[in-house]
Amino acid sequence: MILKKILSLGKKEAIAMEGINRHVTLLCDACWKFNTAAEGRNRNLMQTVIEMEREGDSIRREIISFIYRGAFLPYFRPNLCRFVEILDSVFDYLQDAAFNYLIAQLPESIETECNRVAYLNARMCEMLLIMLDALLNQADLREKKLAVRIYEKKIDDIKFSLIETVRKTPVADFWQGRVLADFIDHLTLISDGIEDASDYLEIISMSMRA
């Protein structure tokens, strides 16, 4: 068993990391699609974002089962799995935001700011992909991490202004208000998830270093 592991020369680990790379790339695509759909008010494109969550789910299952079938030392496995699960929760927020977008009547007063958040989410995701690449090559993550935190701060600022605006917007009934509030919640939670994921990349990098 141990000999098999050594002779595989890290093939299992390479496959697991390739899966993680695919997962982050898919999340990136989903975020950009969400941004394009929101800006172009394209309901069909928004529908594809919901479907992408299912694809993300299957990649997550594949990665976790692969890790627990022997990729990486057991010491590193919990952090890698936690990272993948955080990505999955980001997919969930994105799916919920897309679903709420389809059923909500978005007031014009918040549309621009919502589009700005969607754009920043996509940029954050790109930065996460760059961080992952840097991790694979054991490069320094500090600057990339800082960029993620700056994006997150910007989104937090927009979130508070969005809540202020939406609080003053009249709604027709309870459900319209609820869906609108949920949409803003999920849209702004995406960046929190991406920030958590970037934290875990840093933890993985530190635990791997000598």
Place this chain on the structure above:
Amino acid sequence: MWKVLSGLFLGWSLGANDSANVFGTGVATGVVKYRTAILLTAVCVVLGAYFEGAKCIDTIGELSRLSAQAAFWCGLAAAITMTALTCLALPASSSQAIIGAVLGAGMVSGAADFSKLYKIVICWVLTPVGGIVIAYFLYRVLSAIFDRTIKSLTLRNLVYTIGILASGCYAAYTLGGNNVANVTGIYVGSGLLTTEAAMLLGGFSIAAGVLTYSKKVMMTIGRGIVPLDPFSALVSVLAEAVTLHIFTQIGVPVSSSQAVVGAVVGVGYAGSMKTVSTRMLAKIGFGWILTPAAAGLFSYLFLRISGLF
């Protein structure tokens, strides 16, 4: 010839107790499965005993010119002490047990030479100190090399896996080479065994202990003392092996438990982390004092009682 049985019993308890120092951290960090660890340890211990054992056996043989009867009781006293401490999951030192037993026997015959005790105590002190110093330097040097040269995550994972396995095998080899003298050295001195026979019998008896009764202490060492990361586990076992190898070349049998605990402390200093639980260290320290005292007492009592018949 049956008088060698007590030595084989001591070898068995040494294997059960000290294999934890070799692959305890490797098993605890999940690099090696327990079964693989004990198989590798057993093979490398026999090889170490065969190729390096003569150096320390000669030293013990010259130190203790016991009669065959006294050698039997000394071996038994040391073995009982080691087994009792293993049952209590305390990492015990066979070197301390056998020296304690030899001194106990010397007290019965009135020929106990306490003047040589200071040399032995110096070695006992130098073992953990050596472990600390070697681990500190290895940690610094290897971390610099690894961080500069290994740039791929998957390669680093592979290097840690191979490194822990290789250092474990090396530590098992040095354990056999160094500690086989504690098991059968006294029988060479008493003329019961030749050096070659002592190396082989001792090596196989240690291997038997590793294969049959080492799980409890291995888990105590691996999980109780330190939650080590793979790199620290690699360095601590490698430092222990280097320490044992140096003492083997000098011809002094020392404690692998003391070497590994020293190495873990050294890793802690180098990595600026708290690697050792104080409670567990106190437990080990208690075992270290208890081992020679209990072995000496047992040996004294056995020889007194056997002298009545």
